[in-house]
Amino acid sequence: MTATFVGIPPFPEAAREAAGNAQLRHNLRRATHTIRDRRAAVVGELDDWGRLRAAGKAIKERTLRHLDVHLERLEAAVTAAGGHVHWAADAAEANAIVTRLVKATGETEVVKVKSMATQEIGLNEALAEAGISAYETDLAELIVQLGDDLPSHILVPAIHRNRAEIREIFLRTMADWGRPAPADLTDEPAALAEAARLHLRERFLRAKVGISGANFAVAETGTLVVLESEGNGRMCLTLPETLISVVGIEKLVPTWDDLEVFLQLLPRSSTGERMNPYTSTWTGVSPGDGPQEFHLVLLDNGRTDVLADSVGRQALRCIRCSACLNICPVYERAGGHAYGSVYPGPIGAILTPQLHGAGGMSAADAALPYASSLCGACYEVCPVAIDIPEVLVHLRSRVVEGPGHRAEKAAMGAAGWALRDHRRLTRLQRAASRMRDLVPRHLPGPGAAWTSTREVPEIPPEPFRDWWRRTRGAAAGGAR
């Protein structure tokens, strides 16, 4: 994949363009509404969903509050089971570790299970620079990779593509990467899935190195867990001789029993299934079964900056189900690319700026907390109860406390001065009422941006308290 998010304009601009793309809006609407209904049906089956959700939240909080202890436990357990543990402070370090490990095997090809962490660090590009070809094997990732495209959804990175577009990409590009698509390929989803099966089969069977992420890492036992649907994950986790898993430090859960909560929450929230077709768990290496060389790369890359913010920290509870994307009215219309990050949608709007946040937010990052109407639907569906609106508002305050925003700060300062004293407020309101005919519909200067999508509210002919006193103040008494 040579495409990159670098250079994508900030959200308002990118979203305006995306919202004008009728095909994209059609694809997104269809897909998000399908999955919403399925999720609602399987969540409705469980009477104790609210209690499972509360437990999921509590387990992740327990993990995060003592993350150092759990990380050390995980390291000890994985090592005891024959695995090797590496620590990466940032993307460059993680990429260097993985590149070195692949080179040590002498291989120049790796097969990959879909992984947000490796997308986040740009692993495929780093490997390509070192002369190593990384083949994505998840169907949607394959569509993105073949189409030289960017992911637009956490679960289904090619959600912005419909079946006809996918057929066209397969016919045009599969031959460049390996086995070509059949010439008579139709756009039936089953036929497209079959084409992907044939294209990747040979590659799986000869692969020597697999690279994955993990949905969960159990600290107490050293067990890694990957949930998937297609069987490409099983292929990559089972057939190669060497397995390298890149896992964010927030993926931990303390104990084996904790999985009983997440293995119920995640499939139902994510694909709207009672259980996803395949879940693999492994602990270090098992003689005679699967890769005999296992490396776990623990990735920070900004996560400790998120952890340091006691409000924003809850974003690290995320189990990447994508229910918040599927329910979001903004995501449905703007699409994933507009967020300019591998983490789009509501969770991306709070995660991306925080992950990048150490050196102050860029203009693109500072726009993300505003990519929301604060309707709260994302919080409702979140299986670990991340209060996304709360974090959005918190991040907005961080944005305006930062450099710039002089007009806003002046306006807020003036509002504070006016509101602090009721006599002062009354005088100002009376003055405003007298000048109401002079206020334009669209403000000049710094106010222009605000009124480009809004009208200036109508100023009443007299302040409310004057009206109250004039019409019934004497009867009601008490008004001053």
Added chain:
Amino acid sequence: MTGSRERVLARVRAALADVPADERPEDVAVVRDYDRAHAGGGEAELFELLADRLVDYRASVREVAVEPGGDAGAAVGAAVAELLAGRGAGRLLLPPGVPADWTGALPDGAPALLRDDGLAVAELDRADAVLTGCAVAIAETGTIVLDGGPAQGRRALSLVPDRHLCVVLADQVVASVPQALARLDPSRPLTWISGPSATSDIELDRVEGVHGPRTLDVLLVRTG
């Protein structure tokens, strides 16, 4: 290369400065008042639910009824022979520990039996089907869990062939995910299987049949 170990851990500790120093990991409360199981009822109800959920995910289900005191192995063998008779012979892959009875009713050489003693991947790829047992089956979710124990073998065996025949015995069926986890050993590599391989990657609509076995036949063995 563990050079960044101390750096990452130090950053984590610095980020958690608001956590009281005397708080221990176990002090953070987790209320587990969710249900241990959603499905009630006895063995018959669980079997019915399991069958229903498996079919919902496009697995094919065959109930193998055994008279009390009857020969379960022979009954499985007869069902296996019937299932395989329908679809040409080919090669049937067998993990170590599959009871001889399970293949006892198959005609000689049809299918040819391929016993795993560390076969290369290319040889696994020549198998048309695999016959395994399982460790646990979860009724509520229609899930079968393999743990590499007897009649299951290594993970690749139930992955590479295009058809998977899986025998589930009565005492392996539990109601729920929490009950299943309690029975499983995390140190063993586990594969949880819910229906044949599938994808939702095209317009978020589910399609069965991608890289894993495209056909999953489950034999539910019940006495009485």
